[in-house]
Amino acid sequence: MSSDRYYRFAVSVAKHLLGQESAFMRDSEQSEVVHMHGSDDTLFSLDMTPFAAEAAEVSALPFFDDVSGVSKLLSAYQSAKQSLTFENDLPDAKRHLSDYADDFLTALLARANAALTDQQARTIADWVKHLDIYCAVKCVESFLYSQADLKLLEIAPRYGWDVIFDHMAIRCGSQEHDDAERVANLLKKKHGYVSTQFSGEAYYQFPDGWNAYPVYKILNNGQVLRIFVDQSDADAPSQIIQHWNRVYGYTAHHVGIRATQLKAGIRTAVPLEDVMRALVQEGIDVLTPTGHYTRGLLLQVFTRPERNSAIPAALKAEIIAHGAQLEKTIENAKLLELVSRRELMPPQAEAYFALYGLTYDPSNPHHSAPVYQYFLPAQAAHVIKTSQHIAG
Known part of the structure; x- marks a missing residue:
């Protein structure tokens, strides 16, 4: 191309x-x-x-299209996960994970089986079926654990919003073991993702001891998928990402979600403040937003991290040995990122989708065409700082 x-x-x-x-x-x-x-x-x-790619199939659709309730959602999730190679299928990917990482995932599936409603299961399935298999599997896990993620899907119709996937972050281990490199290669070789064609967006190095590989994909329904694959630096034993990976495996550290709406035939971004206000009214705590200096090109805010007090004492003691500050932050299992990206005007949006051989349809909620496609390092760094937030 x-x-x-x-x-x-x-x-x-x-x-x-x-x-x-x-x-x-x-x-x-x-x-x-x-x-x-x-x-x-x-x-x-x-x-x-924009990143250069060929539009790919909406591979999650066959698995999640006919979900009618909880049991079918969990069955679809398992079938989708078994249909392609995931991290735990790779020989070295589990070497530094705890046994609890499997227990954590088993517990959230069991909790969903006991407490999720059939309507909630349909809401989740109707949303993830527009993604690829990889993102659908990770998003199901996220929705089953995080009440903030699911609450936004549930209330969006009330406001006339279309809620779409923006990105997710997968927390890997340490660069000492090439953990993020392994996952980024998996995504590119087995799941059809690409790095950008210019070097500035292929790899991020942060001064506080971690690094990341952003990868991208566009589906033939217009949905853009962004994945941030991050890990701790090899010489940063107390950096949190590797310890989160050990405890929670390769579940998504967070999912970034955006709301757009159709106004007079033009797709526009829902103001971040409106989404924040709606979630606060539902009892979801929202932290401090960032990115206002971008004039709406990329705004973000995080919900209060979901806390997990079930980490085995022996495992926690091993982690705390790397730094006392890890005692509380390791319990921050998950957070939701709310994103707002300014949309291109229709003529530019048409030109954007034409790059991928697609015809722009503003009434299609997945035909969101942001002015700016990527991440900003300063805001990406803000993610990790926010992820370590401890309620006072």
């Missing part, structure tokens, strides 16, 4: 942004890049080039 068309599209988007808002600054050498200052006057660079 030619990269020229992605570049030309990016240049047109960057030019539009620069003409619309003075907060964005041009790059003297790269016409597809814009810059902006953060709240502390840090300069950020945003490359507007």
